[in-house]
Amino acid sequence: MIVWLGSEVMFFAGLFAIYFTLRSTSPGLWAQETAHLNVPYALVNTLILVSSSFTCQAGVFAAERLQSRRTGKLMQFWKWGLVEWFYLTFSLGAVFVTGQVFEYANLVSEHIGFDSNAYGSSFYLTTGFHALHVTCGLIAFLLVLGRVFAVKNFTHREATTAIVVSYYWHFVDVVWIGLFLVIYVLK
């Protein structure tokens, strides 16, 4: 898992390299196109994704207690199990991807397309590959939940699955923090 995440790091390093190379060759284009970005919107979206990492980790702590389901009422989140925390994480991740879709729609309406110029290509390549990774993570959450529902007794094997998916989710989250700093803060 860790080795594969290492290869994923190299993949995103390549995307960052594309972005920085194109940025250094056409600074004027960057100054013009980054003005279209809605930074507060992206910041809110970033906070949603970062918070999903915390809820994911709360689910992992529940899995390490071998607690798959909540012991209290629905609103007593301190008694939640893996299932409740992963449902919440899934929802937050889905909100993030939805937010990305609306942001893309907005940028396209302002004539920044995938094939319009170097900025559009690098923007959609980096954030698009990240959004694909988030989507794969969402599917992985559903598969983990399916395993939890498939067994009568929650064992270490199911806990391991949840922990491995959480590694992936944290990785995707950290990559987004890097992308956010580079694309929206540094511009």
Added chain:
Amino acid sequence: MRANTNLFWILGGFFLLADAVYTIWSLFFSEFDRVEWVGTVAMALSGIFAFFLAFYLGRTYAAQGGEGPSDLPDANIDDGDPEMGTFSPWSWWPLIIAFGLALMFLGVAVGVWITFIGVPVVAVSLIGWYYEYYRGNFAR
């Protein structure tokens, strides 16, 4: 674990020593006559990273409450062989998922309609692989 910890302390010290030598060399004994920042910063960070690892391994060693197999001279190899997870002895599903993925990427290159044939193959084989030991005889 003890040996690993010491190795990383030594490695970190070596990086910092090399860093000092490199900085002095670029200042006084090279054609630069100034600090060469790329190498200086890279070696300083390498040293700090090694110290991180040494510190982490040291804390882990202190927290495990005793000697691990890697520190015992009379331990056997399989004493330090942990439970790595559950692995299928054999399975047809990886073959099918590879076939589906091949169809998907072939479609990207040749014609998108092939991708749409590949997607359900991947979906079925992914779920088949993932739940192989959760159904039939293995349901629990």
